[in-house]
Amino acid sequence: MVWFWDPNVLPEALPAIGTYAIGWSNVSSMIFMLINYLLAAAIYFGFSYYRRKQGIQIEKVYKEIPVE
Numbered sequence: 001m002v003w004f005w006d007p008n009v010l011p012e013a014l015p016a017i018g019t020y021a022i023g024w025s026n027v028s029s030m031i032f033m034l035i036n037y038l039l040a041a042a043i044y045f046g047f048s049y050y051r052r053k054q055g056i057q058i059e060k061v062y063k064e065i066p067v068e
Contacts, residue, residue: 051058 008031
């Protein structure tokens, strides 16, 4: 979650966070990223539920993947 902080701002200059409109100072950016995380979680858990209804346990499939 590094996108919260603007790398061009030093820690002493906390009121000036967001010199190029990312992070906490840009509310629409925060809402957009929150929606993306929620959408990703909904897709993951939705398809996990869908596959479980079909009798496929995704957790077991992941356990069969060999460790590199």
